[in-house]
Amino acid sequence: MEELEGELRIWLNDALPAWQAQWGADQETWDAKCDWQRRMADGRWAIASWPVEFGGRGLGTLEVLAIEDVVASYGAPQIPGMIGLKNVAPTLMKFGNEEQRKHVARIGNTDEVWCQGFSEPGAGSDLASLRTRAVIDGDEFVINGQKVWTSNGMHASHMQLLARTDADAPKHKGISAIIVPMDTPGVEVRPIKQINGGAEFAEVFFTDARVPLANLIGPLHDGWGVTMTTLGHERAGVAVFAGRLEARIRSLIEEVSKSDHAVSPVVADELVEHYVESRVLGSMGRAMLAKIAEGGTPGSEQSVIKMVWSELSQRVDTTIMELAGVAGVTGDDNDAKLGYLSARSATIAAGTSDIVKNIIGDRVLGLPRE
Amino acid sequence: MKTSTTTAAERSEFRSSVRDFLSSASPETRVREVIAGGTGLDEAAWKGLSADLGITGLLIPEEFGGQGMGMAEMVVALEEAARALAVVPLLSSGVLAPLAIQLAGDAQANATYLPGLADGSSIMTLAGIDGGGVTTQARDENGWSLYGTKTAVLNAQIASQILVTATTPTGTGLFVVDAKGLGVVITPQDALDLTRPTALVTLEGAPAVRIGGEYSEAFGTLVSLGRIATSAELLGMSEKLMEVAVDYAKTRVQFGKPIGAFQAIKHRCSEMFAHVESMRAAVETAALVDPSDTVALHEQALVVKAYCSRFAPWIAEATIQVHGGIGFTWEHCAHLYLRRVKTDEVLFGNALVCRDELQQLLGLTA
Numbered sequence: 001m002e003e004l005e006g007e008l009r010i011w012l013n014d015a016l017p018a019w020q021a022q023w024g025a026d027q028e029t030w031d032a033k034c035d036w037q038r039r040m041a042d043g044r045w046a047i048a049s050w051p052v053e054f055g056g057r058g059l060g061t062l063e064v065l066a067i068e069d070v071v072a073s074y075g076a077p078q079i080p081g082m083i084g085l086k087n088v089a090p091t092l093m094k095f096g097n098e099e100q101r102k103h104v105a106r107i108g109n110t111d112e113v114w115c116q117g118f119s120e121p122g123a124g125s126d127l128a129s130l131r132t133r134a135v136i137d138g139d140e141f142v143i144n145g146q147k148v149w150t151s152n153g154m155h156a157s158h159m160q161l162l163a164r165t166d167a168d169a170p171k172h173k174g175i176s177a178i179i180v181p182m183d184t185p186g187v188e189v190r191p192i193k194q195i196n197g198g199a200e201f202a203e204v205f206f207t208d209a210r211v212p213l214a215n216l217i218g219p220l221h222d223g224w225g226v227t228m229t230t231l232g233h234e235r236a237g238v239a240v241f242a243g244r245l246e247a248r249i250r251s252l253i254e255e256v257s258k259s260d261h262a263v264s265p266v267v268a269d270e271l272v273e274h275y276v277e278s279r280v281l282g283s284m285g286r287a288m289l290a291k292i293a294e295g296g297t298p299g300s301e302q303s304v305i306k307m308v309w310s311e312l313s314q315r316v317d318t319t320i321m322e323l324a325g326v327a328g329v330t331g332d333d334n335d336a337k338l339g340y341l342s343a344r345s346a347t348i349a350a351g352t353s354d355i356v357k358n359i360i361g362d363r364v365l366g367l368p369r370e
Numbered sequence: 371m372k373t374s375t376t377t378a379a380e381r382s383e384f385r386s387s388v389r390d391f392l393s394s395a396s397p398e399t400r401v402r403e404v405i406a407g408g409t410g411l412d413e414a415a416w417k418g419l420s421a422d423l424g425i426t427g428l429l430i431p432e433e434f435g436g437q438g439m440g441m442a443e444m445v446v447a448l449e450e451a452a453r454a455l456a457v458v459p460l461l462s463s464g465v466l467a468p469l470a471i472q473l474a475g476d477a478q479a480n481a482t483y484l485p486g487l488a489d490g491s492s493i494m495t496l497a498g499i500d501g502g503g504v505t506t507q508a509r510d511e512n513g514w515s516l517y518g519t520k521t522a523v524l525n526a527q528i529a530s531q532i533l534v535t536a537t538t539p540t541g542t543g544l545f546v547v548d549a550k551g552l553g554v555v556i557t558p559q560d561a562l563d564l565t566r567p568t569a570l571v572t573l574e575g576a577p578a579v580r581i582g583g584e585y586s587e588a589f590g591t592l593v594s595l596g597r598i599a600t601s602a603e604l605l606g607m608s609e610k611l612m613e614v615a616v617d618y619a620k621t622r623v624q625f626g627k628p629i630g631a632f633q634a635i636k637h638r639c640s641e642m643f644a645h646v647e648s649m650r651a652a653v654e655t656a657a658l659v660d661p662s663d664t665v666a667l668h669e670q671a672l673v674v675k676a677y678c679s680r681f682a683p684w685i686a687e688a689t690i691q692v693h694g695g696i697g698f699t700w701e702h703c704a705h706l707y708l709r710r711v712k713t714d715e716v717l718f719g720n721a722l723v724c725r726d727e728l729q730q731l732l733g734l735t736a
Contacts, residue, residue: 253732253733253734254733256734257732257733257734258733263734263735265729265735268729268734268735269725269726269729271732271734272676272725272728272729272732272734273725275673275728275732276673276676276677276680276724276725276728277648277677279652279670279673280648280649280651280652280673280674280677281648283651283652283654283655284647284648284651286651286655287651287654287655300643300647301647304643304644304647304648307640307644308644308648354633354637356640357633357636357637357640357641358633358636358637358640360640360643360644361630361636361637361639361640362636364640364643365616365630365639365640365643366616366620367616367619367620367628367630367631367635367636367639368620368627368628368630368631369631370631370632370633370636
């Protein structure tokens with residue numbers, strides 16, 4: 001592990017300044033970020049988890065998390081095609097045919113940017129109730145319906161779509177996973193403006209959009225199985241979130257304690273409450289990583305960590321907004337303002353806290369379903 | 371004391387053996403019988419835990435008849451004993467007394483007291499909290515004599531000797547007095563916790579033997595270890611309470627369905643689970659800190675106690691709430707746990723005290 005991190009640091013010491021020199025003031029642009037991903041993929045860092053036959057390093061969860069930690073510590077930009085790298089590519093490697101697997105390399109170098117067409121206006125937490133339909137007509141699927149909260153939708157060249165192909169089957173059994181090029185006639189993308197002013201998500205409308213039957217990933221009507229297998233890849237990431245939140249609160253306290261203003265005991269206690277919870281959350285994260293390192297499979301820990309992380313990180317941004325006082329509402333402290341607004345999504349994205357509590361109740365504690 | 375000599379798998383096996391023993395030796399019926407008896411000691415359970423299972427010797431080196439282990443192993447026993455509400459002086463005589471003596475670094479005291487503690491043949495307790503605003507003083511009057519009062523002394527009525535912290539002319543010292551000796555008055559208190567009686571101990575010139583030298587630094591370490599030990603008890607009880615609440619939510623039917631199907635109840639249970647898992651991670655982390663790294667020990671002990679003292683009472687209260695009226699009855703076990711939880715909450719500092727210390731440690735307040 002140390003050897004790997006050393007190699008990465010040597011690589012970053014060259015690659016990051018080179019990228020910064022090339023993009024200068026434009027580092028925040030989409031093209032700049034894609035360029036960074038290309039460099040990270042060329043160095044086989046962005047694709048470290050991929051098997052060697054797909055150009056990766058075939059590394060396990062812990063090594064990949066260590067790589068991400070080092071990269072983040074250098075202040076490197078976010079990888080823009082994360083969904084493609086982490087979710088779509090592993091799905092194609094596992095379920096795709098030879099033709100479909102050709103997408104994998106292009107996902108790595110950002111020739112293709114992928115999104116996932118999962119959530120719908122009527123299917124959020126209850127994803128399996130999705131209603132977008134793909135009807136077989138000759139050698140094509142004809143797609144009608146609407147997707148929402150599609151990350152990267154505005155930038156995507158391709159979508160991994162979940163659509164209902166058998167309306168009469170039980171809800172989990174009649175869904176298929178289909179590749180949809182975003183320039184297909186009948187596909188319309190509109191950005192969703194968020195409460196923090198950003199637009200990381202899109203709505204995607206399908207009106208008689210036609211794609212070849214050959215675009216089916218895995219078995220017909222088994223899109224649920226195809227998709228859920230690879231969603232699991234991402235789950236260990238919550239342990240890293242836990243550690244990062246712990247570090248964030250530590251540095252927030254350091255910053256507050258060093259400021260010239262005296263800290264009131266009330267404020268101090270709020271910060272210390274967060275500190276205590278973050279230290280405990282950090283312990284949970286480390287215990288989960290240790291379990292993975294010993295070859296175990298995390299179970300309920302990930303739901304608990306997700307729930308605690310999302311609620312605590314949201315409270316921290318609320319505290320920062322409180323600390324800003326009037327500057328938070330005038331916009332003089334823009335970071336506090338945007339941080340506060342952005343944090344509303346912490347308890348919504350990737351499963352609302354309310355749903356996570358249902359999942360823990362139903363699946364872990366075995367409580368009767370509603 | 372060692373950091374940890376066992377693997378997680380070995381500790382898990384150890385847990386099973388303690389739980390098996392206590393489920394037959396200390397079921398709730400037995401706990402209520404001992405409470406009604408008023409002795410404050412379940413002799414059979416104590417003999418089993420000490421002489422048979424060797425738990426009282428866990429923190430004592432092998433040369434003194436113990437097992438030479440550390441807090442990582444002891445927290446397992448503490449969790450299980452609290453889970454069973456066992457009426458035994460495990461915290462006082464199995465944890466605080468041997469730790470207090472060893473931290474004094476007095477070879478003769480080790481040889482005198484540790485073997486009896488290891489096999490459970492002698493029961494000792496720690497009087498560390500001054501009562502009535504009087505600071506307990508030690509005076510050198512041809513041998514040490516102690517003056518003052520100590521409160522919330524656990525299991526004082528069944529102890530043969532009491533370890534007392536007292537102010538000396540030059541600092542702080544650890545002393546031992548004979549519980550039945552001259553100048554020692556033990557007044558039982560009407561304690562909240564029915565499973566672990568406490569007493570007010572008044573010292574009126576009680577002749578005492580000093581153990582070791584200046585004790586203030588050692589006392590700091592003892593307090594940290596006490597925080598970890600009481601947190602382990604809080605964890606053990608919280609886990610049991612969660613199971614009791616979840617079982618009830620599965621079987622109690624209202625409005626035509628088990629109440630656990632209602633989200634108000636389900637979410638409360640899920641939050642209990644999240645807190646129990648959090649407490650477990652915190653206790654295991656703290657128990658594995660090398661006790662000689664006093665800075666790390668101090669911080670981790672504050673964190674674990676601040677967390678467990680805040681959320682274990684919440685779980686005990688939530689358990690009563692989930693049960694509704696039945697949870698408010700004497701016959702239900704919930705109040706027996708609530709009483710012990712509230713006691714462990716304040717021993718070695720409740721959440722407010724711990725957070726206050728953390729404020730200073732983190733440089734937020736002077």
